[in-house]
Amino acid sequence: MSHTVDSAVSAVRTYIEQHRAVFLDDLTEWLRIPSVSAQPEHTPDVRRSADWLAAALRETGFPTAEVWPTPGAPAVFAEWPSDDPEAPTVLVYGHHDVQPAAREDGWDSEPFEPVVRGNRLYARGAADDKGQVFFHTLGVRAHLAATGRTAPAVHLKLLVEGEEESGSPHFRALVEERADRLTADAVIVSDTGMWSEDTPTVCTGMRGLAECEIRLHGPDQDIHSGSFGGAVPNPATAAARLVAALHDEHARVTVPGFYDGIVELTEQERALFAELPFDEQEWLRTAKSHATHGEAGHTTLERIWARPTAEVNGIGGGYQGPGSKTIIPSSATVKLSFRLVAGQDPDHIEKVVRDWAARQVPAGIRQEITFSAATRPCLTPLDHPALQSVVRAMAIAFEKPVLFTREGGSGPAADLQEVLGAPVLFLGISVPSDGWHAPNEKVELDLLLKGVETTAHLWGDLADTWRHAP
Amino acid sequence: MSHTVDSAVSAVRTYIEQHRAVFLDDLTEWLRIPSVSAQPEHTPDVRRSADWLAAALRETGFPTAEVWPTPGAPAVFAEWPSDDPEAPTVLVYGHHDVQPAAREDGWDSEPFEPVVRGNRLYARGAADDKGQVFFHTLGVRAHLAATGRTAPAVHLKLLVEGEEESGSPHFRALVEERADRLTADAVIVSDTGMWSEDTPTVCTGMRGLAECEIRLHGPDQDIHSGSFGGAVPNPATAAARLVAALHDEHARVTVPGFYDGIVELTEQERALFAELPFDEQEWLRTAKSHATHGEAGHTTLERIWARPTAEVNGIGGGYQGPGSKTIIPSSATVKLSFRLVAGQDPDHIEKVVRDWAARQVPAGIRQEITFSAATRPCLTPLDHPALQSVVRAMAIAFEKPVLFTREGGSGPAADLQEVLGAPVLFLGISVPSDGWHAPNEKVELDLLLKGVETTAHLWGDLADTWRHAP
Numbered sequence: 001m002s003h004t005v006d007s008a009v010s011a012v013r014t015y016i017e018q019h020r021a022v023f024l025d026d027l028t029e030w031l032r033i034p035s036v037s038a039q040p041e042h043t044p045d046v047r048r049s050a051d052w053l054a055a056a057l058r059e060t061g062f063p064t065a066e067v068w069p070t071p072g073a074p075a076v077f078a079e080w081p082s083d084d085p086e087a088p089t090v091l092v093y094g095h096h097d098v099q100p101a102a103r104e105d106g107w108d109s110e111p112f113e114p115v116v117r118g119n120r121l122y123a124r125g126a127a128d129d130k131g132q133v134f135f136h137t138l139g140v141r142a143h144l145a146a147t148g149r150t151a152p153a154v155h156l157k158l159l160v161e162g163e164e165e166s167g168s169p170h171f172r173a174l175v176e177e178r179a180d181r182l183t184a185d186a187v188i189v190s191d192t193g194m195w196s197e198d199t200p201t202v203c204t205g206m207r208g209l210a211e212c213e214i215r216l217h218g219p220d221q222d223i224h225s226g227s228f229g230g231a232v233p234n235p236a237t238a239a240a241r242l243v244a245a246l247h248d249e250h251a252r253v254t255v256p257g258f259y260d261g262i263v264e265l266t267e268q269e270r271a272l273f274a275e276l277p278f279d280e281q282e283w284l285r286t287a288k289s290h291a292t293h294g295e296a297g298h299t300t301l302e303r304i305w306a307r308p309t310a311e312v313n314g315i316g317g318g319y320q321g322p323g324s325k326t327i328i329p330s331s332a333t334v335k336l337s338f339r340l341v342a343g344q345d346p347d348h349i350e351k352v353v354r355d356w357a358a359r360q361v362p363a364g365i366r367q368e369i370t371f372s373a374a375t376r377p378c379l380t381p382l383d384h385p386a387l388q389s390v391v392r393a394m395a396i397a398f399e400k401p402v403l404f405t406r407e408g409g410s411g412p413a414a415d416l417q418e419v420l421g422a423p424v425l426f427l428g429i430s431v432p433s434d435g436w437h438a439p440n441e442k443v444e445l446d447l448l449l450k451g452v453e454t455t456a457h458l459w460g461d462l463a464d465t466w467r468h469a470p
Numbered sequence: 471m472s473h474t475v476d477s478a479v480s481a482v483r484t485y486i487e488q489h490r491a492v493f494l495d496d497l498t499e500w501l502r503i504p505s506v507s508a509q510p511e512h513t514p515d516v517r518r519s520a521d522w523l524a525a526a527l528r529e530t531g532f533p534t535a536e537v538w539p540t541p542g543a544p545a546v547f548a549e550w551p552s553d554d555p556e557a558p559t560v561l562v563y564g565h566h567d568v569q570p571a572a573r574e575d576g577w578d579s580e581p582f583e584p585v586v587r588g589n590r591l592y593a594r595g596a597a598d599d600k601g602q603v604f605f606h607t608l609g610v611r612a613h614l615a616a617t618g619r620t621a622p623a624v625h626l627k628l629l630v631e632g633e634e635e636s637g638s639p640h641f642r643a644l645v646e647e648r649a650d651r652l653t654a655d656a657v658i659v660s661d662t663g664m665w666s667e668d669t670p671t672v673c674t675g676m677r678g679l680a681e682c683e684i685r686l687h688g689p690d691q692d693i694h695s696g697s698f699g700g701a702v703p704n705p706a707t708a709a710a711r712l713v714a715a716l717h718d719e720h721a722r723v724t725v726p727g728f729y730d731g732i733v734e735l736t737e738q739e740r741a742l743f744a745e746l747p748f749d750e751q752e753w754l755r756t757a758k759s760h761a762t763h764g765e766a767g768h769t770t771l772e773r774i775w776a777r778p779t780a781e782v783n784g785i786g787g788g789y790q791g792p793g794s795k796t797i798i799p800s801s802a803t804v805k806l807s808f809r810l811v812a813g814q815d816p817d818h819i820e821k822v823v824r825d826w827a828a829r830q831v832p833a834g835i836r837q838e839i840t841f842s843a844a845t846r847p848c849l850t851p852l853d854h855p856a857l858q859s860v861v862r863a864m865a866i867a868f869e870k871p872v873l874f875t876r877e878g879g880s881g882p883a884a885d886l887q888e889v890l891g892a893p894v895l896f897l898g899i900s901v902p903s904d905g906w907h908a909p910n911e912k913v914e915l916d917l918l919l920k921g922v923e924t925t926a927h928l929w930g931d932l933a934d935t936w937r938h939a940p
Contacts, residue, residue: 207696211794220758226677226879229809230779231770232759236713237782243710288690289702291834300701309700312707313797318784319805324681324842326807327783335789337796339699364761372794409696 009396011146012456016138016449023138023452024121024445026056030096030130031114031123037073037097037166046073046162049096053133053160054078060137061144062158068178070170073097073162077181080140080156088466089155090459091184093416094133094191095164098125099437106439119445126443127434132190133160135429135448139455146456153463157184161412164191168412175419185466186386187416188458190451192407192428195276197444200398201405202390203426205379207308208340209410210349210371214242214357215333217366222318222327229328233364236317239332242360246310246336250296253310253338257352263342263379265306272382272404273301286432305406309339339408346374376414379406380423385469389461390425390454397453427454479866481616482926486608486919493608493922494591494915496526500566500600501584501593507543507567507636516632519566520544523603523630530607531614532628538648540640543567543632547651550610550626558936559625560929561654563886564603564661565634568595569907576909589915596913597904602660603630605899605918609925616926623933627654631882634661638882645889655936656856657886658928660921662877662898665746667914670868671875672860673896675849677778678810679880680819680841684712684827685803687836692788692797699798703834706787709802712830716780716806720766723780723808727822733812733849735776742852742874743771756902775876779809809878816844846884849876850893855939859931860895860924867923897924 016023035049036042050067053076057065062078076096101111101124109115114123121131140152147153159182161171175182195201218235219228248254265273278301280292294303303309317332319325338349350371361367380387382404391402407426417424429451435441486493505519506512520537523546527535532548546566571581571594579585584593591601610622617623629652631641645652665671688705689698718724735743748771750762764773773779787802789795808819820841831837850857852874861872877896887894899921905911 209696209796211796213794218759223758224879225779225781225783225807226679226809226877228757228759228774229781229807229878230777231762231764231773232754232757233761233763234781236785237717240710240713240782240785243707244714247707284702287698287702288693289688289698289834290836291703291832292701293703293832293834294701303701304698307700309695311695311699311704311796311798312710312788313695313795314788314790314799315706315710315802316786316790318782320784320786320803324683324805324807325783326679326681326781328781329784332785333790335794337695337699337794339696362761362763364759364763366760407696408699409694 005396008146008457012142012453015142015145016452019138019141020449027131027134028114030056030134031125032112034112035097035125035162036100037163039100043073046097050074050076050162053096056137057158060141068174070163070174072166072170075162075174076158076160077178078158080152082153082155082463083149083151084153084463087154087463088185089157089183090462091157091159091182091187091416091420091422092136093159093187093189093413095129095161096133097162097165098128098130099165101439108440116445120442121445122440122442124441126441127430128436128441129164129191131443131448132428132430132451135451136190136455138452140459142452142456143459147460153459156459157182164412171412172415175415179419182420184420184422186462187413187420187422187424189413189424189426190428192426193430193432193434194428195403195405197431197447199277199403200394200400201403202387202394203405203407203428204382204387205342206377206407206413207410208344208346208375208377208414210338210340210346210374211336212353212369212371213333213335215331215368216361217331217368218364219328219330222330225326225328232328233362234328235365236329236332238362238365239315239317239334242357243312243315243334245360251294252296253308255310255352255356258308258349260348261343261345262308265302266382269306269382269404270302273299276301276403276405304408306341308341308344311337313337339410340377342377342379344377346376350374375410376418378414378417378424380425384423385465386423386462387425389458389465390427392461393454393458396457397450427451475866478616478927482612482923485612485615486922489608489611490919497601497604498584500526500604501595502582504582505567505595505632506570507633509570513543516543516567520546520632523566524548526607527628530611538644540633540644542636542640545632545644546628546630547648548628550622552623552625552933553619553621554623554933557624557933558655559627559653560932561627561629561652561657561886561890561892562606563629563657563659563883565599565631566603567632567635568598568600569635571909578910586915590912591915592910592912594911596911597900598906598911599634599661601913601918602898602900602921605921606660606925608922610929612922612926613929617930623929626929627652634882641882642885645885649889652890654890654892656932657883657890657892657894659883659894659896660898661881662896663900663902663904664898665873665875667901667917669747669873670864670870671873672857672864673875673877673898674852674857675812676847676877676883677880678814678816678847678884679845680808680810680816681806681844682823682839682841683803683805685801685838687801687838688834689798689800692800695796695798702798703832704798705835706799706802708832708835709785709787709804712827713782713785713804715830721764722766723778725780725822725826728778728819730818731813731815732778735772739776739852739874740772743769746771746873746875774878776811778811778814781807783807809880810847812847812849814847816846820844845880846888848884848887848894850895854893855935856893856932857895859928859935860897862931863924863928866927867920897921
């Protein structure tokens with residue numbers, strides 16, 4: 001570490017040390033607002049949370065901090081232009097709404113009365129996502145203090161939505177509508193986590209999601225399996241055969257064209273994934289599963305992060321009550337979801353799945369297939385300059401090499417990538433034990449302050465990187 | 471037709487003509503009793519129906535007519551010994567309980583207020599099964615009158631149960647317990663039908679039934695398909711693959727040993743089935759199905775009557791509500807039923823299905839399989855002397871050649887065959903339009919009297935046949 005970097009590190013740490021108490025007091029105040037977007041009785045609280053955050057961002061120094069209404073819960077937008085007009089624009093994404101929580105669900109303390117025990121702050125939203133939004137406030141202040149600036153090295157924007165825990169129903173429309181205000185060269189999502197306390201990581205992408213329901217109609221009503229069994233097609237059998245045909249003996253998806261255009265893992269990524277201290281038995285316990293199973297030629301981490309899937313989320317047809325009923329059911333339904341990886345286009349997936357499914361229908365069975373709105377995958381390559389900036393900033397804060405993960409789930413980050421045309425980077429300091437959506441959600445205070453420290457270094461590094469980009 | 475036969479035919483017809491009005495009045499009185507075994511409020515009516523029948527049988531001349539209690543609804547047993555001690559014993563089976571019925575279900579008249587419109591008697595139970603039980607009363611009287619006998623040519627027994635429409639839960643135990651009273655050389659089941667008004671047929675057998683439920687357990691709870699999808703086994707997929715593996719591309723059941731020992735159709739039976747005026751399009755309308763599908767190399771009639779099946783009666787797992795839920799389900803369940811044909815042993819089927827199913831379980835999935843009580847198949851060969859007697863008697867009554875059918879469903883007749891060790895013959899005069907279990911159930915009066923006429927000739931023929939049997 002050079003002397004300059006060294007002194008910058010010291011300056012940032014000193015600033016954070018001096019301001020951590022106020023920072024935590026403020027965060028605690030915010031966490032007291034039960035901004036549960038899923039529960040109508042908390043609608044005023046979600047609005048109060050947005051107002052509180054906008055005020056806190058103005059207090060932090062953002063010249064602009066607005067509450068943006070949506071047909072649902074409001075979002076908060078803030079902007080702090082750089083004094084360098086050539087500086088890149090960075091948009092930070094997070095959310096201010098939280099999951100429902102009640103003491104009787106198994107909390108050791110009131111979920112909306114934050115409490116510090118040991119080095120942990122317990123409250124609903126502590127990690128998901130108020131803590132991770134809020135570290136950006138102290139982060140930008142530390143950045144200014146350590147560098148002597150009066151404005152950030154990047155044009156800094158924040159978009160903090162209020163409906164993420166309710167499936168972000170109005171997010172895409174909001175982003176499209178406000179695209180001119182949201183333009184950015186890079187998006188930083190602070191709503192994920194890292195591998196563990198000891199292993200800082202940066203997430204480089206999320207899988208996308210396409211979902212469909214396939215309904216198979218046989219006889220016009222349930223019919224007697226004695227009178228007709230063995231002589232007419234059974235839609236439950238047809239549903240089963242369709243599902244069984246989805247994968248080959250290597251657990252690869254058989255739908256022709258399904259893997260078209262996918263961005264394969266590089267050898268470097270595979271090697272870096274393999275460096276993670278992954279305990280498969282421990283992972284199986286988390287998955288509450290009794291064996292691993294997946295696409296041949298890939299490790300478990302590759303399968304959940306970097307390979308597309310076809311999973312049955314539900315199947316049903318005929319009699320499902322106690323005992324038996326000797327019928328040939330009139331219909332059967334299969335709900336399928338496809339996790340998509342970079343390079344896969346949901347429209348293409350819908351087309352190839354429809355084509356494939358249409359070929360799985362036996363004579364006498366009528367098929368209906370309905371796709372719901374899809375989420376695109378997103379991925380930022382390891383060598384992307386902005387990603388390298390995040391890695392460097394984290395490495396300074398954590399004093400450790402930074403490894404890489406991806407996220408198997410799907411989220412609204414993909415909307416930002418798609419609408420704004422900007423790469424999405426993930427800066428999250430939460431760890432698996434933080435208990436997202438569970439009782440006793442907490443955030444590790446040390447890690448929270450590492451998040452502050454990371455952003456304090458990130459904006460300068462990103463501005464430099466952009467200046468030197470080819 | 472010889473002169474002797476001719477005069478016997480005339481004598482029987484004359485007797486029936488003279489007594490049909492009283493016969494129909496009596497049947498009408500019985501049909502007024504709403505002996506619905508499935509509805510507890512009708513428990514007294516089912517008991518009243520049994521008492522009424524026992525009295526009517528005594529009135530007919532049966533020296534013995536008893537109401538046999540069961541833990542559920544009572545059965546009626548009657549016996550009329552032949553005056554020839556060498557005569558064979560015939561046990562007639564039927565039931566006196568009926569399906570539920572209410573005017574508002576779509577009946578044109580009150581279901582328990584019998585009414586004659588045209589040549590049809592409308593009432594719940596008219597065809598299923600009171601009409602078909604009751605033709606045996608006038609039948610045996612006509613037999614005596616036409617032959618000048620004072621006792622039937624065979625030892626005649628009747629067993630009329632009261633829980634058939636409720637699945638005969640106590641029938642097997644009753645038959646086992648009373649086996650010494652029920653011994654018979656042949657069983658005549660009058661609870662089926664014939665091909666059509668124009669095509670008299672005798673049913674030669676019923677399929678058996680084995681049923682199981684297979685439960686497949688994956689993760690200990692539903693898990694997130696984004697976080698874990700593609701890397702652990704999905705029990706809904708396992709259920710689908712198991713069902714898909716049940717049949718090969720010729721729609722034959724793949725379970726090794728499934729077809730062991732089955733009595734194949736003879737060329738004669740296939741030829742006789744082919745003589746039936748079968749309209750496949752009309753049959754599809756009855757089956758409410760849109761195509762035929764089944765075991766290669768067999769016609770539809772062969773498939774439903776003489777070939778074993780494996781059908782999915784129900785399948786379920788994961789999310790089945792509206793919209794989507796991106797989970798890997800914790801478990802999935804499949805309900806299977808196997809229709810069995812003569813030569814297939816339910817115990818063997820259970821064993822081979824268990825063996826097969828155990829081999830369909832992927833790593834990480836736990837399988838539970840439960841079989842419920844099975845019903846055996848029954849079949850009487852075309853050349854069986856007693857069957858030939860039924861055919862001759864029917865041919866006299868209907869003045870037409872008699873063809874053969876089988877029944878694809880399964881019933882308590884198999885218990886009689888198994889416990890009593892006697893061949894089971896089916897003498898039914900109902901036709902498909904009679905509307906069993908449906909509104910406006912009716913019986914064709916002409917056919918009902920042909921049933922009377924058939925039994926009037928049957929007992930003498932059977933006694934002769936037995937006397938000359940090798």
